[in-house]
Amino acid sequence: MASTHARDGGRLLQVGQPQEAVKSFQKGLAIDPDDVDCLLGLVRTHLSLGAARDAEAAALRLLKVRPDHAEAQAHLAMLRAQAGDAEALEALKTLAAAPTAGYFERFNLGGLLLDRGDLEGAKAAYASALQVAPGSAHVHFELGRIHLQQGAHAEAVTHFQKASEGAPQESMPLLMLSRAHAATGGVGLAIQAATQALDLAQGGLRRAVLEDLFKLYLSAGSPEGAKRSAVELRKLDARNVNYLYMHGLAMMSAGTFADAKALFEEALALSSDSWPARQALAQVHLALNERAQARQVLEAAVARAPTALEPVNDLVLVLLQDSDFARAKALLEHALATHPKDAGLHLFMAMATLMSEPTLAIQHARQAQALGEGTVKEQAAKLVEALGA
Numbered sequence: 073m074a075s076t077h078a079r080d081g082g083r084l085l086q087v088g089q090p091q092e093a094v095k096s097f098q099k100g101l102a103i104d105p106d107d108v109d110c111l112l113g114l115v116r117t118h119l120s121l122g123a124a125r126d127a128e129a130a131a132l133r134l135l136k137v138r139p140d141h142a143e144a145q146a147h148l149a150m151l152r153a154q155a156g157d158a159e160a161l162e163a164l165k166t167l168a169a170a171p172t173a174g175y176f177e178r179f180n181l182g183g184l185l186l187d188r189g190d191l192e193g194a195k196a197a198y199a200s201a202l203q204v205a206p207g208s209a210h211v212h213f214e215l216g217r218i219h220l221q222q223g224a225h226a227e228a229v230t231h232f233q234k235a236s237e238g239a240p241q242e243s244m245p246l247l248m249l250s251r252a253h254a255a256t257g258g259v260g261l262a263i264q265a266a267t268q269a270l271d272l273a274q275g276g277l278r279r280a281v282l283e284d285l286f287k288l289y290l291s292a293g294s295p296e297g298a299k300r301s302a303v304e305l306r307k308l309d310a311r312n313v314n315y316l317y318m319h320g321l322a323m324m325s326a327g328t329f330a331d332a333k334a335l336f337e338e339a340l341a342l343s344s345d346s347w348p349a350r351q352a353l354a355q356v357h358l359a360l361n362e363r364a365q366a367r368q369v370l371e372a373a374v375a376r377a378p379t380a381l382e383p384v385n386d387l388v389l390v391l392l393q394d395s396d397f398a399r400a401k402a403l404l405e406h407a408l409a410t411h412p413k414d415a416g417l418h419l420f421m422a423m424a425t426l427m428s429e430p431t432l433a434i435q436h437a438r439q440a441q442a443l444g445e446g447t448v449k450e451q452a453a454k455l456v457e458a459l460g461a
Contacts, residue, residue, distance in 0.1 A: 075100050078109035085117050093117045106137045115147050124151055142167060143176045150180040154187070168197060175205045182214060191218050209238030213245055220252055228252040236265075243272035247281055250288070259292045279308060286318055295326035313343040320352060329356050347377035351386055358390070366390060374403065379410050381417070388420045400424040415444030419452050426455075434459050 074082070077100025084093035094117050100110035111134040118127035131148040134141055146167050152160035161184060167173060168181040182197035195218050201211045216231035232249035239245055246269035253262035266288060270281045282301045289297030302319035309315060320335035336353040339346055350373035357366035367390050373383035384407045391400040404421045411417055419440035425433040437459065440452035 074109040075104070075107055077103070078107060078113055081110065081113045081117070085113065085120065090117050090121050108134065108138055108141070111137065112141075112143065115144060119147065124154070127151060142170075142172070142174055146174075146177040146180050150184060153184050168200065173200075173204075175201055175208070178204065179208075179211060182211075186214065186218065191222060194218060207234075207238050209235045209242070209245065212238060213248070216245075216248055216252065220248070220255065225252055225255040229256060236268075241272060243269040243274075243277055243281065246272070247277070247284065250281075250284060254284075254288060259288055263288050263292065263297070279305065282308075283318075286322070290321065290325060295322050298322035298325060311342060313339050313346055313349070316342070317346065317349050317352065320349070324352065324356055324359070329359050332356050333360075345376055347373045347380055347383050350376070351383045354383075354386060363390065363394070367394075378406065381407065381411060381414065385416060385420070388424070392420070392423055397424045397428065413443055415440045415442075415448045415452070418443065419448055419455070422452070422455055426459075430459060 077096050081093040081096035081100070084090070084096055094114065097110040097113045097117065100107050101114075104110075111130055114130040115127050115134060118124075118130055128148060128151045131144045131151070134144040135148065138144070146164060149160045149164035149167060153164060164177070164181050164184065167177040170177070178197055178201035182194045182201060185197055186194035195215065198211050198215050198218070201208065202215075205211065212231040212235040216228045216235060219225070219228035219231060229249065229252040232245055232252050235245035236242070236249055246265050250262045250265035250269060253259075253265055263285065266281055266285045270278065270285065273281045282305050286298050286301035286305070289295070289301060299319065299322035302315060302322050305312070305315040306319060316335055316339040320332045320339065323329075323335060324332035333353060333356045336349050336356065339349040340353065343349070350369050354366040354369040354373065357363070357369060367387070370383055370387035370390060373380075374387055377383060384403060388400050388403055391397075391403070401421065401424045404417055404424060408414070408417050408421065418436040422433045422437035422440060425436070434456065437452050437455040441449055441456055444452055
């Protein structure tokens with residue numbers, strides 16, 4: 073039966089007070105230096121704090137008392153393998169493959185293999201861990217990560233759902249569940265999971281959830297939801313240029329162009345090199361039928377970010393609409409030198425040279441058709457046909 077200090081330390085570790093847990097375990101060891109439960113608690117606590125050296129020392133001390141302690145052997149092997157000991161990795165594989173292998177032998181192997189990029193090996197190790205701990209939130213979370221990375225989004229949803237059920241007070245499983253839902257196209261379910269995550273999130277994780285919610289609301293066509301998320305982010309960091317920009321996007325999406333313009337201008341006052349803010353400001357000018365101002369802002373955006381495609385594309389479109397084909401061609405020549413395989417640029421170049429240099433236009437239209445997809449490919453094909461090529 074575990075000692076009082078071992079039980080108290082375990083409880084403190086579970087409620088997120090690792091430093092207090094260490095003190096409790098040390099008190100127990102002051103009474104009985106060979107208290108196995110306190111030593112094991114120290115190993116687990118130091119691991120949770122990322123204190124590898126302290127964890128290794130505690131594991132060695134435990135193994136001196138109990139040389140056959142499988143979990144201590146697994147932790148020690150994991151720590152040494154992380155430090156580059158190839159023999160330790162093989163030792164951990166042997167421990168995990170034993171018929172009597174417990175949770176940590178299998179879980180630690182999964183973590184090591186995942187760190188080394190062996191997704192299939194990690195997946196097998198974690199699946200093995202589920203055989204002894206089918207409800208482990210940690211295992212389901214890691215399996216969710218692997219499936220998400222491999223593009224198996226439905227499987228990722230299943231594991232993140234189980235992880236969130238197994239750790240109902242944790243926000244990260246819900247955030248990852250939201251991302252898995254979004255990857256399957258389930259925007260509504262993604263918003264629901266992210267909203268639940270927000271209720272639990274603290275610190276930097278709260279920012280991550282709000283940033284995800286902003287994108288989800290925009291993709292769902294809910295500018296009000298996007299605005300709420302942006303406002304909350306600005307409360308966390310009032311001078312963050314990206315949050316100002318996001319707030320402006322939400323207002324622009326809602327059709328509140330005057331407010332959006334003010335926000336983009338405020339963002340540019342804080343960071344004059346922000347080409348996304350300039351591009352968005354130009355789009356507001358266009359929405360307000362202020363074409364001259366839009367062109368001026370886009371010219372400035374291209375000048376500050378000459379290799380960024382987005383402002384170039386917007387400016388070229390304005391130039392083509394204004395029949396300024398020479399300026400459009402000059403811009404496109406420069407952009408194509410940096411992005412020679414961009415189908416959209418080739419399509420624009422075909423349009424810019426259609427009247428003045430039809431032979432050149434045909435070449436670029438064919439390039440756009442060969443490189444493009446979807447609408448770009450269709451428009452290029454129509455242009456090639458129209459030119460009789």
